[in-house]
Amino acid sequence: xxxxATTQVAPEVLEEMLPYFSEFYGNPSSMHTFxxxxxxxxxxxxxxxxxxxxxxxxxIIFTSCGTESDNTAIRAAILSNPDKKxxxxxxxxxxxxxxxxxxxxxxGYRVTFVPVDRKGILDLDYLYKNLSEDTxxxxxxxxxxxxGVIFPIxxxxxxxxEKGIVFHTDAVxxxxxxPIDLKNVNVDMLSxxxxxxxxxxxxGALYVRKGTKFSPFLIGGHQEKGxxxxxxxxxxxxxxxxxxxxxxxxxxxxxxRVKKLRDKLETEILNRVSNAIINGDREHRLPNTTSIAFxxxxxxxxxxxxxxxGICASSGSACTSGSLEPSHVLRAMGVPFxxxxxxxxxxxxxxxxxxxxxxxxxKLPPIIERLRELSPFWKxxx
Amino acid sequence: MWEYTKTVKDHFLNPRNxxxxxxxxxxxxxxxxxxxxxxxxxxxxxxxxxxxxVKFQTFGCASAIASSSALTEMIKGLTLxxxxxxxxxxxxxxxxxxxxxxxxxSVMGRDALEKAISNYRGEAxxxxxxxxVCECFGVTDIEIERAVRENNLTSIExxxxxxxxxxxxxxxxxxxxxxxxxxxxxxxxxKKKVIRLTNIQKIKLIEETLEREIKPALKxxxxxxxxxxxxxxxxxxxxxxxxxxxxxxxxxxxxYVESKLRELVAPELLVEEVQS
Numbered sequence: 001x002x003x004x005a006t007t008q009v010a011p012e013v014l015e016e017m018l019p020y021f022s023e024f025y026g027n028p029s030s031m032h033t034f035x036x037x038x039x040x041x042x043x044x045x046x047x048x049x050x051x052x053x054x055x056x057x058x059x060i061i062f063t064s065c066g067t068e069s070d071n072t073a074i075r076a077a078i079l080s081n082p083d084k085k086x087x088x089x090x091x092x093x094x095x096x097x098x099x100x101x102x103x104x105x106x107x108g109y110r111v112t113f114v115p116v117d118r119k120g121i122l123d124l125d126y127l128y129k130n131l132s133e134d135t136x137x138x139x140x141x142x143x144x145x146x147x148g149v150i151f152p153i154x155x156x157x158x159x160x161x162e163k164g165i166v167f168h169t170d171a172v173x174x175x176x177x178x179p180i181d182l183k184n185v186n187v188d189m190l191s192x193x194x195x196x197x198x199x200x201x202x203x204g205a206l207y208v209r210k211g212t213k214f215s216p217f218l219i220g221g222h223q224e225k226g227x228x229x230x231x232x233x234x235x236x237x238x239x240x241x242x243x244x245x246x247x248x249x250x251x252x253x254x255x256x257r258v259k260k261l262r263d264k265l266e267t268e269i270l271n272r273v274s275n276a277i278i279n280g281d282r283e284h285r286l287p288n289t290t291s292i293a294f295x296x297x298x299x300x301x302x303x304x305x306x307x308x309x310g311i312c313a314s315s316g317s318a319c320t321s322g323s324l325e326p327s328h329v330l331r332a333m334g335v336p337f338x339x340x341x342x343x344x345x346x347x348x349x350x351x352x353x354x355x356x357x358x359x360x361x362x363k364l365p366p367i368i369e370r371l372r373e374l375s376p377f378w379k380x381x382x
Numbered sequence: 383m384w385e386y387t388k389t390v391k392d393h394f395l396n397p398r399n400x401x402x403x404x405x406x407x408x409x410x411x412x413x414x415x416x417x418x419x420x421x422x423x424x425x426x427x428x429x430x431x432x433x434x435x436v437k438f439q440t441f442g443c444a445s446a447i448a449s450s451s452a453l454t455e456m457i458k459g460l461t462l463x464x465x466x467x468x469x470x471x472x473x474x475x476x477x478x479x480x481x482x483x484x485x486x487x488s489v490m491g492r493d494a495l496e497k498a499i500s501n502y503r504g505e506a507x508x509x510x511x512x513x514x515v516c517e518c519f520g521v522t523d524i525e526i527e528r529a530v531r532e533n534n535l536t537s538i539e540x541x542x543x544x545x546x547x548x549x550x551x552x553x554x555x556x557x558x559x560x561x562x563x564x565x566x567x568x569x570x571x572x573k574k575k576v577i578r579l580t581n582i583q584k585i586k587l588i589e590e591t592l593e594r595e596i597k598p599a600l601k602x603x604x605x606x607x608x609x610x611x612x613x614x615x616x617x618x619x620x621x622x623x624x625x626x627x628x629x630x631x632x633x634x635x636x637x638y639v640e641s642k643l644r645e646l647v648a649p650e651l652l653v654e655e656v657q658s
Contacts, residue, residue: 301447304391317418374440374441376440
């Protein structure tokens with residue numbers, strides 16, 4: 001139930017990867033057939049991933065993770081536009097983007113963090129108002145990892161294309177969960193990560209639209225056409241390719257089933273537990289994610305009590321992260337502290353079953369009740 | 383995932399003494415919903431003024447609940463004087479240790495106990511003393527200084543772990559660093575004197591202290607003092623002027639001269655008057 005954190009490697013993916021750890025260990029750059037066989041498999045992986053995104057294979061650069069893809073994209077945009085000193089993002093980005101922007105803010109860049117409303121929906125007026133000739137890049141996540149809220153990337157892409165501003169999207173949470181067709185969406189760069197779509201960890205990709213000015217982040221050999229140096233992580237790239245193929249196949253049918261399970265979980269929990277609120281817009285949302293705030297209890301306690309039953313979820317509470325404030329996403333949405341501390345995110349995958357959902361529906365309400373009995377605020381609130 | 387000890391997990395999953403005492407003798411409330419943790423502690427005394435019953439309610443993470451539960455077990459049966467001696471370190475130790483980032487949970491326990499005891503003794507709720515340094519969590523300079531001193535904290539991160547200060551917007555980090563420096567600066571100076579003084583340094587420092595601190599005070603009363611010798615830790619002096627004839631000279635020597643030298647030079651010093 002924590003699949004926005006990471007997913008199970010699909011058995012088919014693992015099976016396809018294994019030979020590239022053992023018998024086919026050749027270097028894809030080598031001239032001999034032994035290396036060439038690996039190169040062939042990477043070509044296939046690139047095609048499979050391109051197909052999932054509606055892109056062409058030359059537009060795909062394999063990286064080591066989503067964070068590397070984000071860093072590459074944003075740094076490429078500012079390096080290619082050296083005279084522009086303004087960069088834009090939202091207030092609810094993943095740390096891979098957020099912290100890079102904060103770093104750039106300290107190093108001479110003017111940064112606009114676009115706010116979201118109580119439902120997590122992006123303030124488009126604010127975004128458009130703040131664009132200027134000086135804007136080097138706009139980077140916005142496709143879907144939020146905590147609330148699951150989806151940003152209107154298509155609409156924003158049209159406006160940015162007209163203005164000629166580079167548009168990057170961190171689509172780590174979106175790829176494989178919602179259909180994406182880059183032929184019809186004006187994004188210049190898109191980041192994704194293997195382990196969020198039943199591929200392995202340690203591999204990601206960056207889509208760079210043909211014609212987009214680019215500059216490599218990892219400078220080295222000629223791999224990835226000189227756009228990303230370093231010997232290819234062959235087995236993982238093969239895994240990501242297979243995972244992309246499976247995702248393309250599962251995205252309609254399986255996701256309807258996942259959405260049904262998510263909706264059942266959400267509805268039943270809200271029916272059984274009072275003072276519980278959904279964080280985020282329920283309409284424009286990933287089909288697998290729900291973030292539920294339980295007032296007057298604390299998230300880490302909920303997680304650890306669920307853990308006793310083997311239920312894994314995550315929380316926007318301060319205590320779980322080791323920081324003292326609830327997640328920046330929930331704060332940006334203006335979720336009151338009373339609710340933010342007790343927020344729990346469930347994120348499903350195609351491997352979750354109805355029995356598991358029923359198990360949570362049975363176990364979670366008594367946990368909340370027990371923690372509320374412990375809480376000095378509960379009786380007072382009634 | 384946090385590394386919690388078995389004891390923490392046990393006290394979290396099976397917290398002892400949960401609830402409210404309606405006719406409690408003392409009640410202490412700390413924390414708030416906004417802070418992410420809060421604790422209300424109740425106790426009832428028996429005829430011998432020992433804590434007969436103690437209950438708590440906690441909103442917070444596993445370690446906050448476990449710390450509260452541990453505290454109630456620790457103070458049951460104690461007198462208030464004994465209970466007042468329980469420190470946050472004791473609570474953490476009882477639990478077999480807490481992750482560093484969670485030490486503030488044990489501090490919360492101690493604070494609630496202090497408040498409950500003041501409440502029983504009829505002391506007015508202590509006004510917030512000092513100046514608020516961390517606006518996000520409402521932490522004062524005095525609280526930070528106390529945490530630094532009692533737990534030998536050396537970094538802003540430590541301070542955040544123990545009293546939360548600096549864990550929000552981070553705009554108070556400079557102020558916290560200053561408090562750490564000042565608090566530790568003072569303490570390290572004293573320690574240095576204890577550890578590193580050579581004989582010559584010790585004698586010099588005694589002379590300086592006599593000149594700067596002690597002589598001016600004695601002179602006000604028409605007296606004076608002269609250093610005759612330093613033999614190991616024995617400081618041999620000669621009292622002069624009115625002091626020499628004063629019947630209270632013994633008291634002056636021990637209570638004033640010796641304590642001053644112990645404070646400013648080395649705690650093991652003994653002051654003797656030379657026999658003329």
